[in-house]
Amino acid sequence: MKYSVVVVDDHTLLSQAIESMVNTFDKFKVLYTCKNGGEVQEKFQASPRNIPDIVLVDVNMPVMNGIETTEWIVANYPNVHVLALSVEDADGTILKMLKAGAIGYLLKDTQKEVLEKALLEIMENGFYHTRNVTNLLLDSVSGKSSKNQVNFKENEIKFMRLACSELTYKEIAERMFLSPKTIDGYRDSLFTKLDVRNRVGLVMYAIKNKIFTP
Amino acid sequence: MKYSVVVVDDHTLLSQAIESMVNTFDKFKVLYTCKNGGEVQEKFQASPRNIPDIVLVDVNMPVMNGIETTEWIVANYPNVHVLALSVEDADGTILKMLKAGAIGYLLKDTQKEVLEKALLEIMENGFYHTRNVTNLLLDSVSGKSSKNQVNFKENEIKFMRLACSELTYKEIAERMFLSPKTIDGYRDSLFTKLDVRNRVGLVMYAIKNKIFTP
């Protein structure tokens, strides 16, 4: 009897490649792959037989979906273990994933054997070793990372994306059908909320947090 | 008898995952994987047994190594087919890969079956269908892409990286031990060279071209 795994990644090629890899492991078998959190919900709800033992979630999905997905799985299927896969770097995101209930994370430079070992550890001990480090990590970095659960409004997101272009604020205002002064307001409030000094800081935040993808 | 494939990607997890996938294909077998172009050179030169039929090169390797690797393979081993794998987007890079002699490219959303089909086509027809499109592409976009072989000086690179921070130009000048007016000069010349209007445009260029990694 093999343990069942589900892979969640918006890049088809990658999720399928990881599927192939996991399928070479003795004790594991991929049930299916998903392109995003929504698909996970559908599949899970479609049939209780489809609930896997482990879900491998890619951190890098647009607009925080990696985190939301993890939260949803942890809340609704507490017996399912979520393992975060960070193909690209993702700074604070990885901490948020852990906080959301992921049981461990693996970086892009992981060896195949390490992944297999991690999966085995999870099933046999209930956790992967990073779990121990997690809380310490969360505490030590919490000042910066854990309370940064910033909630954006629609317009703020829209504005941030436009700010990642060469448009002036005046031009952004036109495109959003708002007064330049309102845009000034958006900018200023985001500056303080995100603790940045200028537009470049805002742009970097948007990129790091997948609000804008270059 | 199976065709041999080599996977080049700096992300161990991904190259191994793709290895597993390719190994499930009937007619293909992965010889080994490499983390960068240098490793490819070593392996190729070590023994003629190491020369594969196809090399899968990830576009996203820091500082243009995807392109250099492709050029080297094409120049030294013309019988080896290079297929570019673009896990993340890479804009002009993909055109450069094709120009460097890659025989086709596959995007992140490729289906497993498509990859297998592409590999088969390459071995049986000598090219993957994108090859036909390549030259047209290169011509049609050449105005923007092919002549954009911009060469940067050390200081320009350094400046661009600093411009991707929240520093003002005056502060950048201090860190580079130069007059603010010199920095003005760097900026203005880069603006015209890269055809951007402002600092955000510069930042975006730096990120897209892997000069700065967020």
Place this chain on the structure above:
DNA sequence: AGGCTAAAAGGGGTTTTTCCTGTTTTTTAG
């Protein structure tokens, strides 16, 4: 209806950026 709150808009100021025009200094090549 009055009061509360949040989004939108505005006034007016300083600083930084952008875009010209140059000049001086340093490097390079013959």
Place this chain on the structure above:
DNA sequence: CTAAAAAACAGGAAAAACCCCTTTTAGCCT
């Protein structure tokens, strides 16, 4: 060594960005 090229530097003006603080507007509440 010298002419030419490249790099560093500058003055000044206009635009954009940044910052603080106030007012209007719109929706909600009981």
